[in-house]
Amino acid sequence: MKRYAYYGLFACFGAQMLFSCSGRNFVPGKDFALADMVQTIPVENVMYDSAWNIWCGSLVEGYDGKYHLYYSRWPRESRHESWISHSEIAYAVADRPEGPYQPVNVALGYVDSIRWDGAMAHNPYIIKYDGKYYLYYVGTKGTHMAASERLQPYGTEWWTRRNTQRVGVAVSDNPAGPWKRLDQPVLSNSADTTAFDAMLVSNPAVCVGRDGKFVMLYKAVCKNGMLRGGKVRFSVAFADSPTGPFVKTNKLIFQPEDPNASMVAEDPFVWYDKKCDRYFAIVRDVVRQFTGKESGGLALMESEDAVNWRPAPHPKVLPPVLHWSDGSTYDANKLSFERPFVFFDKDGIPQLLLGTFSVNNNGIRREHSFNGRVPLKITDKKD
Template identity: 40%
Template sequence: MLFLSNSCKNNSSVSEESNVKKSDASVNYFKLDLGKPTLKSKFENDTWSIWGGSMVKGNDGLYHMFYSRWKKELGWAWVTDSEIAHAVSNTPFGPFTFRDVALSSRGSNYWDGLCTHNPNIHKFDGKYYLYYMGNTGDGKTTTFPGKLVLNPSHRNNQRIGVAVSDSPNGPWKRFDTPLINTGTHENALDALMVSNPSVTKRPEGGYLMVYKAVGKQKPGIWGGPVVHCIATSENPTGPFKKYDQPVFQTKDYDFPAEDPFIWYQKGKYRAIVKDMHGAFTNVGRSLVLFESEDGFDWKLSDTPLVSELKIDWANGYTQTVDHLERPQLYIENGKPIALLCAADIKDSQNVIHSFNVQIPILE
């Protein structure tokens, strides 16, 4: 028979306690590790600027990507000329083939009549919900290849909508009023414009949305500050209740974050966020990970870095890009499969060339 001394017993207790802590840590640990996409996962076009893909699987077994596009000859004219197009593939990693335009222009008298942009697609209870930004305005496009020229009448008329269909192939039912409009109070966080919705289903029922907003506290046509807001609803088509509580903020930077994609996994809400300035890590502009217990109080994850401004291609080439943003996860059976991002580079003439990429998520 083997007898343990008190010191051995204490060591055993410490070891057991350490194992428990390690076990708890492993339960709470969450990190997104990116694989290396092949070139078939690069979606681009010679005549169209491509941006912001979001993916869903259809009952036909195909993968349907919704993305923003506008004529490349117009320059970086997303704010006036973007439309949401639809492409399909046999795999989540492409190659994707253009099928049709899901949300086209429909007249300046509609709130989303001249521009549709930044899709966020979901399948909820058998129906497909395409969340997006739409706007109208004076319809004037400033053709200036390689340069970003924002038309303020379109930029400040950005609103959030949703289109609904029984199939990702459409037809899509659009609505005559926005899903999220600007706040009616002059000091509202979203008094000037709203954009870039991301929606997820809540585990207790209902839906959570995070969206970009601009207020009117700052003087001038562009307003400010730029923040992100929370809204909830019992139904995917609303009405959504807004909360006067900005998220993804930091005292050291004005407009620190953009393009959050939210989802729920392993007992917490998660968000991939574009770090505009290196506000949240020491690597500069990047994609970073946030988490939340309730969807309202967000904190930076323990392992926050998702990606720097680069793509590690499967052929061994590491491509540095000017922007890597509009992160959208494709999630299947509760598991992230692919990270969809928009990226761009400039040529020797300083003209912007953009594309979408589907990056595999590692186990």
């Protein structure tokens, strides 16, 4: 287990109904920060593989009573930046939400060089609805590449592939698959070349909201005459069905204080609390605009309509330093904690925060990466 401590293992979490609109006498985010709920992390609460970079992590309790985890992975030898060309979405199962998880198969992988999502699959986000499972993801177009092959990071072909990112959804009756992909993206870039999402769309987060409407938060990049594109922004779209069509609001959310800033947030997790009749989201606070410098870099946001968002009164989701059960620590402020996803128990209480942490080795940034599961506990403590 010390191996995990050496690599500085850490995790992110995801959940629904964090707030005590459920009859408690305190409200996380209102009365105190969610960061106060973070517990010591058991060193076994990880999805680790020495041969793979592991990113993302999306968890659902199945109709079968088991727990189903979907995560991105790509060969470690291809390096971190090869997510754009090599990523696939893998699937694992467990008897308990905290694990241990047994890898089962590849849910979504390479298909061909023709399909819009044929080259790779990334950023899984799982929901269950009306007896089926819906796996949202990001796909790109391009030829197959072996693990030993590697695009020049941020070179012409790297950016070209990155710019083909679109949002898809695959549907299955069984969490182990097979998965039926749609022939077209469920959300695509705008045809208006001046739009904020004219270059690409990615990073989907989906929930069933008020009146049964499906809500999708997504990341977008605009065109600016350069191959890499311009500003990174977020917006929201709505649908009547989990397979769309998703109708864009074209409303920018999670806006930076500086309108010229390149990027301020990413990696949303979203849910709707029926008892509060309110939407909540956790985002990566890239420049600490919402939570300040002394935080773990995740912010809690709230909204009445999923369109107009503001930071919660106590927006910190993570402390700057996370503690492992073997006594080691992970500096979330320095190394970052990404792709948050909260898992709730049957009573709607947040139980686990899933997420990705990075490992720097031999002078190489993000030489390796892992997913972990952070325990959460609600107490009557207030700030």
